[in-house]
Amino acid sequence: MTIFTVPIAGVSPDPEVYIDLAGARMYVAEMLDPKADVWLALTPNKQAQSLRSATRFLNRETWEGTATGFVGTNATTLAFPRSGLTREGVTVDATTVPFEVPEATCEIAVLIGTDPTIISKLDQGTNISSVGGGGGVNVSFFNPTSAANGTATRLPITVQRLIGRFLAVPSGTGDVLGQPGVATTEASRCRQYTVWRDD
Numbered sequence: 001m002t003i004f005t006v007p008i009a010g011v012s013p014d015p016e017v018y019i020d021l022a023g024a025r026m027y028v029a030e031m032l033d034p035k036a037d038v039w040l041a042l043t044p045n046k047q048a049q050s051l052r053s054a055t056r057f058l059n060r061e062t063w064e065g066t067a068t069g070f071v072g073t074n075a076t077t078l079a080f081p082r083s084g085l086t087r088e089g090v091t092v093d094a095t096t097v098p099f100e101v102p103e104a105t106c107e108i109a110v111l112i113g114t115d116p117t118i119i120s121k122l123d124q125g126t127n128i129s130s131v132g133g134g135g136g137v138n139v140s141f142f143n144p145t146s147a148a149n150g151t152a153t154r155l156p157i158t159v160q161r162l163i164g165r166f167l168a169v170p171s172g173t174g175d176v177l178g179q180p181g182v183a184t185t186e187a188s189r190c191r192q193y194t195v196w197r198d199d
């Protein structure tokens with residue numbers, strides 16, 4: 001497999017990414033999403049920047065297995081390929097990048113293309129139970145979640161579905177849904193629930 005790079009004005013050498021511009025354009029062109037149209041209208045330099053930003057974002061996640069440092073026989077600084085990964089019980093080839101990773105890169109790049117600050121929004125998790133108005137505003141939570149605490153994913157759901165199987169299980173009281181391990185929440189410790197109505 002090839003190591004992909006993208007040309008970015010003022011950056012030398014061309015940085016490594018999980019998918020080249022041509023492949024990304026083909027993937028995004030198949031999407032029926034206004035965000036995809038925005039990304040396709042970006043300049044090639046902006047598209048390349050979004051792919052590099054998405055690659056960096058993915059490289060900073062904590063993954064199962066161990067980075068091999070090679071794509072085929074070529075050295076790489078990327079987090080993939082990795083040894084020790086499985087997909088539905090089958091060992092993933094440790095000499096190539098799993099197909100889910102370039103697809104996830106494209107999905108994130110499209111989001112970056114419409115909102116470049118998206119990758120800095122670290123803690124989007126929440127479980128809002130109710131929001132009250134009237135005399136005073138209040139919000140109550142049922143089992144609040146936090147990406148920063150490892151109880152919620154910070155990945156968009158499409159990306160989570162693609163690569164969640166390769167993410168390392170966070171340490172703590174519960175695992176993140178869609179990631180390896182047993183998915184639990186604080187509510188799983190409760191044996192009985194009481195229904196409360198405000199009449």
